[in-house]
Amino acid sequence: MDFSGWEKLSLLDYDNRISCTLFTAGCNFRCPFCHNGPLVLDPSKAPKIPWDDIMEYLKKRKNVLDAVCVSGGEPTLMPDLLDKLSDIKSLGYLIKLDTNGTRPEVVEIAVHQGLVDYVAMDIKDSFEKYPAITGTLNVDLDAIQKTIHFLMSGEVDYEFRTTLIAEYHTEKDMEEIGSYLQGAKRHFLQRYIDNQDCIAHGLHMVPYQKALVFQAILQKYIPEVSLRGYDR
Ligand code: SF4
Incomplete structure (x- = not known):
């Protein structure tokens, strides 16, 4: 399976690293706030970037880039994800994997095989609100909890x-x-920004002062809680 998008150079996707970000098409959720609506809703129409082109680029940019971020869509649904990660790893890059946490077995194998260095997992909302905020009736909360527990075991930075x-x-x-x-080690509260590719429109960001209240609540449980995108 091919990647369907890439940002060849990013300073934002992997903290303190210069990265290339790759996007998979398709997802098992339909979060209304999703920024990648076209990739999620109609993966069959998504572009297909030849793997050889990506590898060629990564080989040539080894002196510029530190890392590769694999995002989506939901990357753990990609059938040959592990092979792709292995190819990237063979070039010596750090790899960050973004996931919604619904496929703990893929995350665990990738970590155990040394194919990822950092995992960013979405926590959409309280568990009871997952169906609403993911636009998905039957959410496998057991799988999500399994991924949470695996990451909190500390085998990989996250x-x-x-x-x-x-x-x-x-x-x-x-x-x-x-x-x-x-x-848990750290949690980021991210600012929502509406754009034309969002699955639903008319949603609003949580204002800065309210985000600070949320941050203070989470800090009772988690040592490192930061706001992301709220720079003022
Ligand atoms: S899990 Fe991520 S990619 Fe999938 S619909 Fe939600 S925001 Fe979009």
Whole structure:
């Protein structure tokens, strides 16, 4: 399976690293705030970037880039993801994997095979709100909890992250998220930005002052809680 998008040079996707970000098409969720609507809703129409082109680029840019971020869509659904990660790793790059956490077995294998250096897992909301915020009726919460527990076991560096949406997130949700992530290493609260590719429109960001309240709630449970995208 081919990647369907790439940002050849990014300073934002892997903290303190210069990276290339690759995007897979397709996802098992339909989060209304998703920025990659076309890739998620109609993967059959997504572009296909030849793997050889990506590898050629990564070989040539080894003196410029530190890392490769693999994002989506949901990358763990890519049938040959592990082979692709292995090819990238053979070039000596750090690899960050973004995931919604629904395929713990893929994350675990990638980590055990030394194919990823950092995992960023979305925590969409409190568990009871997952069906609404993912636009998906039957969410496999057991799988999500399994990925959370695996990451918290500390075999790989990681972050949890939540994109804050005014229409969904409440202080009660933050208490619940904090209680089930108690002891986690770090959590980012991300500012939502509407764009033309979002699956739904008309949603709003959580204002800065409210995000600070959410941050304070999570800090009761998690030592490192930061706002992302709220720079003022
Ligand atoms: S935000 Fe992530 S998990 Fe949600 S639909 Fe988009 S790609 Fe899938």
